[in-house]
C-alpha cells in the first residue's frame with residue numbers, strides 16, 4: 039500500500055492505469071461497461087449464431103480498409119460477426135513486395151485460398167490521415183516507420199481522380215484518396231492468389247470510397263474509370 043500511495047503522489051499511478059494493469063482504470067471503464075451490455079443484451083439474442091461461429095467461419099467478403107476509427111464496416115454495411123474478413127492498415131494499402139512477406143498480403147492470400155471469399159473490397163475514406171501525410175510529409179519527421187510505410191501510397195498521385203466540387207475545401211485530398219483506392223486496387227489484382235482466383239471467376243474485386251460526412255459509399259467503375267454512388 040505504501041508503494042501505491044507513493045506512486046499516487048508521484049503520478050506513477052496514472053501510468054500504471056494507462057498501461058492496462060488495472061481493470062478499474064477510468065480509461066477502460068467505458069469498454070468494460072460496453073462489454074457487460076454485450077453479454078447481457080446482445081449475446082443472448084445471438085447465442086445460436088455465435089454457437090455456429092464457434093465452429094468456424096465462412097465469410098464471403100474480404101475487406102481491406104484503413105485503421106481509421108471512423109470506419110466501422112459492420113455498422114456501415116449492416117453485417118454481422120462472421121460476415122466480413124478484414125485487414126486494416128494506415129491508408130488501406132496492399133504492399134507490393136516482390137521478395138518479402140507482410141501481414142496484409144499474407145491475410146489476403148489466406149482469405150482467397152483458404153476461406154475462398156467471393157469478393158475483395160478495397161475501401162478508402164475521406165479525411166484519411168495517411169494520404170494527408172503523403173501530401174505534407176512534415177509531420178512524419180519523427181516517424182521513420184510511418185514514412186517508409188507511406189511510400190506504398192505514392193502511386194496514388196499517378197491515379198488522382200478529377201476534383202469533385204461536392205467535396206468542398208477537401209476536394210484535392212479527396213481526389214488523391216480516390217486515386218489511392220485505384221492504385222491499391224491494381225496492387226490487389228497483382229497479388230498472385232487474387233489474379234488466380236479472378237482468372238477462375240471465383241473472385242470479384244471492388245474499390246470503394248467512403249465519405250464520413252454523408253455516410254455514403256462510392257464504388258470505382260473500372261470500365262468507365264470513375265467513381266459512382268454505390269446506391270444508384
Ligand SMILES: [Zn+2]
Pocket residue numbers: 104105106128129130163165166167168
Ligand atoms: Zn485512413
